[in-house]
Amino acid sequence: MNIYWITKKQILFFFAIFFFLCVGISICFFIFAEEKPSFKSTSSISLEDTQSKIDALYTNPEKVAYLTFDDGPTKVATPIILDILKEEKVFATFFVIGSRVEEFPNIVKRTYEEGHFIANHSYSHQNTKLYQSKTSFLNEIQKTDEAIAKALGLPSYQSHLFRFPNGSHTSEYAVAKKNAKLYLKEIGYYYVDWNALNNDSMQKYSSSELLQNLKNSCKGKNTLVILMHDTVDVSKSYTALQESIQFLKQEGYSFATFSSFFSDNSSF
Numbered sequence: 580m581n582i583y584w585i586t587k588k589q590i591l592f593f594f595a596i597f598f599f600l601c602v603g604i605s606i607c608f609f610i611f612a613e614e615k616p617s618f619k620s621t622s623s624i625s626l627e628d629t630q631s632k633i634d635a636l637y638t639n640p641e642k643v644a645y646l647t648f649d650d651g652p653t654k655v656a657t658p659i660i661l662d663i664l665k666e667e668k669v670f671a672t673f674f675v676i677g678s679r680v681e682e683f684p685n686i687v688k689r690t691y692e693e694g695h696f697i698a699n700h701s702y703s704h705q706n707t708k709l710y711q712s713k714t715s716f717l718n719e720i721q722k723t724d725e726a727i728a729k730a731l732g733l734p735s736y737q738s739h740l741f742r743f744p745n746g747s748h749t750s751e752y753a754v755a756k757k758n759a760k761l762y763l764k765e766i767g768y769y770y771v772d773w774n775a776l777n778n779d780s781m782q783k784y785s786s787s788e789l790l791q792n793l794k795n796s797c798k799g800k801n802t803l804v805i806l807m808h809d810t811v812d813v814s815k816s817y818t819a820l821q822e823s824i825q826f827l828k829q830e831g832y833s834f835a836t837f838s839s840f841f842s843d844n845s846s847f
């Protein structure tokens with residue numbers, strides 16, 4: 580009888596231990612289950628955060644000008660632009676075409692070494708190639724990155740920033756561009772358009788007209804992302820660049836490049 584009573588007590592004791600163990604495991608499980616999605620959402624928020632920060636530039640109240648030059652490098656225009664930027668002590672972002680990087684790697688190297696940011700503007704700049712398929716789009720990005728990395732002698736270089744040829748919002752290739760934005764997100768890339776320009780893509784403006792176009796385009800805007808080109812097959816922005824920079828300085832603008840969005844990344 581006595582023995583039976585002790586055994587019962589022992590059973591109760593072990594039952595109690597088992598009960599508390601189950602409670603403990605359940606608590607751990609719930610803590611884990613809570614942490615997992617919050618980790619996932621944090622990483623996806625930070626990815627979208629950078630894109631939303633870029634998108635929010637146009638409503639930023641600070642007077643900051645992001646000078647951007649597309650379609651280079653070219654033998655004639657890019658070095659002249661670099662000389663002017665150096666003289667004015669201003670840094671810019673160059674959205675380069677991969678095939679031209681392969682043609683003029685030394686100009687890209689010089690651009691980078693003088694403190695400018697090199698970003699991706701596709702390999703061919705041809706919509707038919709870019710939007711043929713997901714693979715062809717990603718190839719265009721990758722081949723350009725590889726060309727830049729080779730030119731700079733920095734094997735891991737990736738700008739993480741893309742500019743769509745002709746911009747991300749066009750009626751032509753609208754669906755393809757919408758899909759391409761998702762592909763960019765998958766590979767940790769962001770994109771940026773512009774909110775100011777001097778219309779140099781139309782080959783008809785003199786330097787004073789380019790300056791006037793820019794002044795008109797900047798009116799009432801604080802943070803500016805200014806589209807220009809460092810090629811010679813358009814109106815020559817370099818002929819109006821120095822005066823354009825001086826105008827922006829007089830208007831109280833400071834200058835920045837898009838590298839500031841990616842300063843945490845060691846590849847830059």
Ligand SMILES: [Zn+2]
Nearest residue numbers: 649650744745
């Ligand atoms: Zn372009």
